[in-house]
Amino acid sequence: xxxxxxxxxxxxxxxxxxxxxxxxxxxxxxxxxxxxxxxxxxxxxxxxxxxxxxxxxxxxxxxxxxxxxxxxxxxxxxxxxxxxxxxxxxxxxxxxxxxxxxxxxxxxxxxxxxxxxxxxxxxxxxxxxxxxxxxxxxxxxxxxxxxxxxxxxxxxxxxxxxxxxxxxxxxxxxxxxxxxxxxxxxxxxxxxxxxxxxxxxxxxxxxxxxxxxxxxxxxxxxxxxxxxxxxxxxxxxxxxxxxxxxxxxxxxxxxxxxxxxxxxxxxxxxxxxxxxxxxxxxxxxxxxxxxxxxxxxxxxxxxxxxxxxxxxxxxxxxxxxxxxxxxxxxxxxxxxxxxxxxxxxxxxxxxxxxxxxxxxxxxxxxxxxxxxxxxxxxxxxxxxxxxxxxxxxxxxxxxxxxxxxxxxxxxxxxxxxxxxxxxxxxxxxxxxxxxxxxxxxxxxxxxxxxxxxxxxxxxxxxxxxxxxxxxxxxxxxxxxxxxxxxxxxxxxxxxxxxxxxxxxxxxxxxxxxxxxxxxxxxxxxxxxxxxxxxxxxxxxxxxxxxxxxxxxxxxxxxxxxxxxxxxxxxxxxxxxxxxx
Amino acid sequence: xxxxxxxxxxxxxxxxxxxxxxxxxxxxxxxxxxxxxxxxxxxxxxxxxxxxxxxxxxxxxxxxxxxxxxxxxxxxxxxxxxxxxxxxxxxxxxxxxxxxxxxxxxxxxxxxxxxxxxxxxxxxxxxxxxxxxxxxxxxxxxxxxxxxxxxxxxxxxxxxxxxxxxxxxxxxxxxxxxxxxxxxxxxxxxxxxxxxxxxxxxxxxxxxxxxxxxxxxxxxxxxxxxxxxxxxxxxxxxxxxxxxxxxxxxxxxxxxxxxxxxxxxxxxxxxxxxxxxxxxxxxxxxxxxxxxxxxxxxxxxxxxxxxxxxxxxxxxxxxxxxxxxxxxxxxxxxxxxxxxxxxxxxxxxxxxxxxxxxxxxxxxxxxxxxxxxxxxxxx
Numbered sequence: 001x002x003x004x005x006x007x008x009x010x011x012x013x014x015x016x017x018x019x020x021x022x023x024x025x026x027x028x029x030x031x032x033x034x035x036x037x038x039x040x041x042x043x044x045x046x047x048x049x050x051x052x053x054x055x056x057x058x059x060x061x062x063x064x065x066x067x068x069x070x071x072x073x074x075x076x077x078x079x080x081x082x083x084x085x086x087x088x089x090x091x092x093x094x095x096x097x098x099x100x101x102x103x104x105x106x107x108x109x110x111x112x113x114x115x116x117x118x119x120x121x122x123x124x125x126x127x128x129x130x131x132x133x134x135x136x137x138x139x140x141x142x143x144x145x146x147x148x149x150x151x152x153x154x155x156x157x158x159x160x161x162x163x164x165x166x167x168x169x170x171x172x173x174x175x176x177x178x179x180x181x182x183x184x185x186x187x188x189x190x191x192x193x194x195x196x197x198x199x200x201x202x203x204x205x206x207x208x209x210x211x212x213x214x215x216x217x218x219x220x221x222x223x224x225x226x227x228x229x230x231x232x233x234x235x236x237x238x239x240x241x242x243x244x245x246x247x248x249x250x251x252x253x254x255x256x257x258x259x260x261x262x263x264x265x266x267x268x269x270x271x272x273x274x275x276x277x278x279x280x281x282x283x284x285x286x287x288x289x290x291x292x293x294x295x296x297x298x299x300x301x302x303x304x305x306x307x308x309x310x311x312x313x314x315x316x317x318x319x320x321x322x323x324x325x326x327x328x329x330x331x332x333x334x335x336x337x338x339x340x341x342x343x344x345x346x347x348x349x350x351x352x353x354x355x356x357x358x359x360x361x362x363x364x365x366x367x368x369x370x371x372x373x374x375x376x377x378x379x380x381x382x383x384x385x386x387x388x389x390x391x392x393x394x395x396x397x398x399x400x401x402x403x404x405x406x407x408x409x410x411x412x413x414x415x416x417x418x419x420x421x422x423x424x425x426x427x428x429x430x431x432x433x434x435x436x437x438x439x440x441x442x443x444x445x446x447x448x449x450x451x452x453x454x455x456x457x458x459x460x461x462x463x464x465x466x467x468x469x470x471x472x473x474x475x476x477x478x479x480x481x482x483x484x485x486x487x488x489x490x491x492x493x494x495x496x497x498x499x500x501x502x503x504x505x506x507x508x509x510x511x512x513x514x515x516x517x518x519x520x521x522x523x524x525x526x527x528x529x530x531x532x533x534x535x536x537x538x539x540x541x542x543x544x545x546x547x548x549x550x551x552x553x554x555x556x557x558x559x560x561x562x563x564x565x566x567x568x569x570x571x572x573x574x575x576x577x578x579x580x
Numbered sequence: 581x582x583x584x585x586x587x588x589x590x591x592x593x594x595x596x597x598x599x600x601x602x603x604x605x606x607x608x609x610x611x612x613x614x615x616x617x618x619x620x621x622x623x624x625x626x627x628x629x630x631x632x633x634x635x636x637x638x639x640x641x642x643x644x645x646x647x648x649x650x651x652x653x654x655x656x657x658x659x660x661x662x663x664x665x666x667x668x669x670x671x672x673x674x675x676x677x678x679x680x681x682x683x684x685x686x687x688x689x690x691x692x693x694x695x696x697x698x699x700x701x702x703x704x705x706x707x708x709x710x711x712x713x714x715x716x717x718x719x720x721x722x723x724x725x726x727x728x729x730x731x732x733x734x735x736x737x738x739x740x741x742x743x744x745x746x747x748x749x750x751x752x753x754x755x756x757x758x759x760x761x762x763x764x765x766x767x768x769x770x771x772x773x774x775x776x777x778x779x780x781x782x783x784x785x786x787x788x789x790x791x792x793x794x795x796x797x798x799x800x801x802x803x804x805x806x807x808x809x810x811x812x813x814x815x816x817x818x819x820x821x822x823x824x825x826x827x828x829x830x831x832x833x834x835x836x837x838x839x840x841x842x843x844x845x846x847x848x849x850x851x852x853x854x855x856x857x858x859x860x861x862x863x864x865x866x867x868x869x870x871x872x873x874x875x876x877x878x879x880x881x882x883x884x885x886x887x888x889x890x891x892x893x894x895x896x897x898x899x900x901x902x903x904x905x906x907x908x909x910x911x912x913x914x915x916x917x918x919x920x921x922x923x924x925x926x927x928x929x930x931x932x933x934x935x936x937x938x939x940x941x942x943x944x945x946x947x948x949x950x951x952x953x954x955x956x957x958x959x
Contacts, residue, residue: 367634
């Protein structure tokens with residue numbers, strides 16, 4: 001058995017740790033523990049001089065295991081693993097002890113915090129003894145990309161990939177691609193011709209040699225892992241096509257909230273009440289008329305239909321406020337003498353050019369009336385004095401109970417996730433938030449990737465957003481896809497589960513608990529097998545296995561139990577000192 | 581019953597001033613900065629909202645616009661350059677037309693031609709009456725007293741000095757009754773709109789009596805105006821108001837003691853009061869004329885035709901009075917006679933048009949608005 005030669009490095013983190021923990025004392029005491037060759041403390045271990053110190057020690061003192069007592073491993077484990085790698089040591093021969101987030105930041109007694117640091121570091125020392133070198137693994141990447149959804153996000157992503165000379169398999173549920181954006185006439189805030197722009201995009205996608213469109217089709221199955229997915233697509237004639245691809249971009253888009261759900265608005269009762277998308281098609285036809293073909297004098301636009309309200313959806317759909325202003329401008333252009341009322345809850349004009357749109361619209365004789373989402377929503381009823389409708393509510397800025405005449409009411413319906421979002425989430429192995437939108441890997445730092453490598457979410461299936469945001473997201477995802485394609489191979493997780501075939505009894509319990517579908521059954525040998533490419537090393541199967549046949553690499557029972565022993569040994573020792 | 585909104589009210593108000601109703605997005609900075617805005621009478625924002633939404637009844641029931649003296653702090657603070665101060669000005673003009681039941685006020689405010697025409701007609705009536713009924717006597721040139729001053733009451737053919745003063749006094753009282761009658765009917769209408777029409781407001785007779793001192797106190801001292809940050813307007817306005825009031829009382833009530841044949845010594849009360857009044861009027865008129873022309877002060881930047889008519893008529897009255905005074909002292913008989921006619925031809929239409937129908941009506945509406953606000957607070 002090789003000799004264990006451990007180096008211990010205690011970080012001050014400036015004053016973050018050193019203020020509450022006596023780092024010198026911790027290092028000094030660790031030196032006396034078995035297998036520890038040296039223990040040092042330093043102001044910033046993560047700095048270049050700190051890392052160089054570790055590398056130099058590894059080389060000079062022949063260290064083969066390293067313990068770094070510093071911040072959370074989430075922050076700097078990769079930094080120190082790279083340092084080990086640079087020193088010629090396997091990166092997995094490292095163990096970190098978190099003496100900042102779990103110690104110095106949360107305690108107020110310096111002596112106790114120092115004792116706790118000693119326990120945590122001692123535990124890490126005991127654990128690192130059992131570390132084994134693990135080898136990085138790579139797989140080749142298939143150069144085709146599957147895009148689910150042919151809306152503006154899916155089309156933007158498809159064109160970007162095809163421009164790079166790579167193939168795209170574009171799956172569209174409907175007969176034509178274009179999605180919700182193809183139903184729009186103009187776009188806010190600059191009143192550009194969205195209809196023309198989107199149809200240009202559709203034409204380009206249809207003409208591209210690199211893009212294969214599967215219209216009236218749905219994805220039935222997706223298997224595999226980043227670089228090597230296999231899928232089944234079912235077409236309109238129930239024909240199933242088997243496809244292979246290296247990455248998946250989910251761009252399934254949105255649906256409007258069912259306006260009929262909002263009982264105060266009487267969407268099914270009054271023909272004069274229409275949704276925003278219905279109004280888009282009116283403006284496309286070039287004339288604003290109500291159901292009876294009459295040109296309306298009083299047009300009311302109600303914001304937040306089904307949005308930001310405890311009884312419907314709590315979230316903001318982000319585009320409706322500005323679309324509503326767009327409508328006010330369109331109505332003013334087409335019917336200069338009409339009365340326009342905007343019933344809003346809060347005016348959200350956060351995008352480029354949007355506050356300016358609000359200002360310019362407010363100068364065009366539009367009456368802005370504010371309702372309070374905490375009160376009852378405005379009520380639409382028949383006008384007792386005329387043949388139109390009236391909208392009654394308490395206006396927030398005046399405090400008055402008012403009545404707004406209307407012979408056309410446009411409901412700014414909010415966005416919702418598709419009903420089959422759950423199905424898609426299972427297919428692609430991604431998560432959904434409570435509202436049915438797909439969850440990105442990190443809300444700030446990794447907004448287009450998902451927890452499944454090789455699967456990206458773009459556009460409104462991730463959250464409500466406007467066209468430029470959807471396209472930005474699509475192009476960002478494409479950058480990630482093309483990076484893996486151009487590299488040709490991807491690194492995959494090494495801390496995977498491993499099944500000891502001699503112990504496995506073939507009960508298949510591990511297969512049922514695996515959230516990634518990484519375990520399968522080898523019937524010939526009556527044992528479970530792990531697909532190491534799919535396995536994320538979550539440890540669920542290892543915990544569940546009744547015969548203890550499964551271990552998760554780098555998280556073996558031996559390693560974890562030794563860590564606990566180290567922790568307890570130090571605690572007991574410290575208690576003894578106290579009782580003396 | 582919910583109140584129906586009226587998108588046309590703001591358009592109607594556009595005829596009364598240069599403000600921009602569309603600009604206001606209700607941040608409330610104007611109300612926060614205003615030293616006169618207080619609980620129960622929060623303005624300008626709430627008044628602006630009522631106009632934007634076309635809440636006619638609610639707006640006409642409020643006295644808020646009259647509680648503002650237009651210092652302009654709100655307009656300076658407004659992040660959207662909506663000019664709330666100017667909007668309040670437009671609201672006061674609009675309310676003036678609403679209190680007036682003849683419809684003339686609306687005509688005068690929305691059409692300068694109407695106002696000029698009415699002024700011209702009344703002026704012409706004055707001139708014609710004098711030339712026809714009170715012509716200059718042939719030997720008028722001899723009507724000069726010992727000190728060389730013109731004997732102003734002795735210039736008319738076939739009319740004794742006492743009779744002349746009495747005739748002018750009758751004219752004064754007739755004008756005063758007509759103007760007061762119209763103004764009082766407007767004030768009653770204001771009372772009806774702000775208090776009586778609202779059945780929920782019940783005010784006891786004793787409250788009407790105990791709160792009445794506010795009306796007198798604020799009329800005389802303009803104390804409310806003094807709460808504005810810019811004190812110079814209050815002082816100037818007080819000079820103008822006291823000067824004019826003194827002159828009005830002297831001319832209407834004490835004419836026989838004022839319009840006399842002899843020239844009193846410089847420090848005689850009759851001359852002293854006249855000089856004080858002249859100074860007060862000229863001082864404030866000069867100040868606002870200069871500022872309205874310079875347009876550097878935000879509250880003087882926008883001038884409605886009715887503002888200029890008021891300033892010009894008052895200035896011409898005062899200047900013609902000064903000239904008449906100089907002609908009299910210099911013994912210039914014919915010049916005095918014709919200047920006297922011109923003086924009255926400006927003064928009479930000014931009072932008849934301005935006091936009940938136009939800008940000058942604020943002399944009554946402001947103190948009454950304060951009285952009404954105190955009544956509402958006392959409930």
